[in-house]
Amino acid sequence: MSSISSYGHDDLCEVRSPTEVGSPTTLDSDESPPVAAGNEGGCLRTEDLNRLMDALDERSIKFQRMKGQECLPEAMMHDQGAVVPAVVVSPSNESEVVQTLQILTKLDLYHGGQAVSVKSGGHGYFNGATCADIMLNLSTMRQRKIEHNVLTLEPGCLLGHTIDLLARNHKAVPHGDCFGVGAGGHFTTAGWDILLARRYGLGCQSVIGGRLVLWDGTVWDVGDKDHRDLLYAMRGGAAAGTGVVTKIQLRLEEEPALATWQFASVTKDDLKHRLVAQRVFQRAESLPRDITVSLRFHYELGEDQPSCSFNVTSLLTAKETLQKLERHLGPEVSELVSDLTRWNEGSLLDLRLIPASDTLLKNPQMLAEMTARSLHDNPRLYWSEQQCLREMERSHLLSRSYWVTNDCDDMFLAIQDAFASARHHPCRERMYVLVVLGGGRMLDSDLPCAMPLGQVLARFESHWLRSEHEGWCHQFAQNISNIIQLHEDPVPHRPYRGDIWLPEQASDIVLDNISATYDTRVAEDRATS
8 A cells, every 4th residue: 555645735727627637548559568658656546546546537537647747737746856647636526535445445555555646736845746657636626715704715725816816705714825826735734824834833733624535535524513633634634645635624814904014034143133132032932922023044036145144924013013022032133123114004814915916915805816737837926926937836835844942043043054055056045944933822722733743843844846956956955955964853853744754754643543443545454454
């Protein structure tokens, strides 16, 4: 058994039906390999692939055989290095998910080494949403509604759709800032919100129920009164790999009256003599939960010296925020953002659209209409040029993420120096380190979370296009990791689930026990052993 049950973080799909792409059951005359052509590294035999496609065709479930070519635009991963599956199955609703999993069970395709992955999005950092054999692409499942202060999403909904729906109903739920991320992965593994997380917790902590299809096709309602262990697993544990989440229900908050922010560029002297000297993150733990601070190390486009920005987001007015910063962080730090004319006060939607293109800013209704294909085909329609050049256009990518202690200030100068050493490298503008204050409601929520959380998160991300740059990017990532790990917090003992870059980092005793209880593939193995 080699099924992968991780969800990606982004995407949407309109896969062509078999009749539009030629006969799904007939191979070219010179194709008779024991393993399905095109799935290099996979274990799916041509005979099994043909049986699967026959069964899907009988039920009019959309699929596409890839034959080794680049994946469909609707099912692409954001990472250009992601493996292309032998076949992409795109159920359009829960019933077709059920039928697909029943077919896989009947044909015994969970065993013999074949891999089955589940993709709601495509931003997963270890590419767990794709594999060399069978991908279940949920991106056509994008129904969403708000009812009785509960947001209900199908897994293929994009965050862009969510942002639009919440704004039109004046509601809020914590989530990330990438329009193309898919709900299925995001709200079961992550949901960090730079404005709302300290006040309301992570997005996954807002999950109050949903629907889950086990690997044999059995459908279960999950909630506080039904299968509470699975509800726990849906809050940050990707449902423990027990099946396919087809519906997510999230508790809503009222839209905040105000979103306030300032992203202030700081010199190396200010970094050393103000932020580090004043132990800004150590002192920030006492800040009100309405305020979040972060540091970002990066290169501005066209610059050959690294930049550092001291970022503040707040649910208070600019004046009130400054007063709190001075009280808790000291005047040396608050002076960095003391110019009231540089503060932004607006709506939550205004904050969400900071990385947007001018076109999207003028036409925010486009959020409701975007698709994975349009995001891949024309990313600059939605993202600013700067965002596209840095990270939002498809690329090869890697990420490293660590919980660190709140006395991590000493690492900032070392990170700045490491970035300065990259000033001549062509990939310098496509990488960053973000260190962000956590804690608050994340740590004391009354809803238990399936992943360990900490006070401060430090993450590195790097993108490249040319294969000759891969080695350098990996080495630079290791250098940054070495710096950050000197301040790693041992208490959480696992990386932030939304950022894991190795499958084994998802391992957890409680989640493993839940998986062993509900994973029907394992039950089949026991029954036949």
